[in-house]
Amino acid sequence: MCILLFSSSSFPHSSDDNDEVLSHLDLDEIMAQVRSSDSIVRLHGVRAARNLLTSSQLPIDALISCGLAPLLVTALQSEPDNPSLHMDAVGALGSIAWDTSEWTEAVVRAGAVPVLIPLLDSPHTTVCYEAVLALARFMRHGAK
Numbered sequence: 140m141c142i143l144l145f146s147s148s149s150f151p152h153s154s155d156d157n158d159e160v161l162s163h164l165d166l167d168e169i170m171a172q173v174r175s176s177d178s179i180v181r182l183h184g185v186r187a188a189r190n191l192l193t194s195s196q197l198p199i200d201a202l203i204s205c206g207l208a209p210l211l212v213t214a215l216q217s218e219p220d221n222p223s224l225h226m227d228a229v230g231a232l233g234s235i236a237w238d239t240s241e242w243t244e245a246v247v248r249a250g251a252v253p254v255l256i257p258l259l260d261s262p263h264t265t266v267c268y269e270a271v272l273a274l275a276r277f278m279r280h281g282a283k
Contacts, residue, residue: 166205173210178221181214185227192234199235199242208235208249215254222263229258229266233273243277252277 172184211228218224236243258270
């Protein structure tokens with residue numbers, strides 16, 4: 140069981156009214172949403188995970204232990220035409236890979252690289268940008 144409670148003050152402010160609801164999820168709920176077959180629910184879970192990763196309370200070890208990286212890769216593969224999901228999932232993967240080579244290796248082992256490379260050709264600039272950042276972070280830590 141992966142439980143991590145956090146408050147809405149941990150999140151960057153957004154115009155999306157759903158972000159307030161997401162701020163009250165625990166890690167198990169986020170993981171369940173990321174696993175969902177419903178694309179809207181999955182997007183909310185991926186966005187909650189990304190917001191959590193970019194907050195000041197970085198629970199990256201907990202998220203890695205719960206298997207977030209492989210779920211994000213699977214989410215990217217399952218919805219090839221969802222730029223909102225791509226932007227948030229790739230941003231979350233890049234955030235996981237941000238700090239240590241161990242975290243970067245967890246993302247690479249999850250199979251992120253072959254999924255990110257085609258996103259460099261996305262017609263959506265933000266998706267391309269997030270993919271470039273994530274891949275640059277992998278290279279920064281010498282990921283294999």
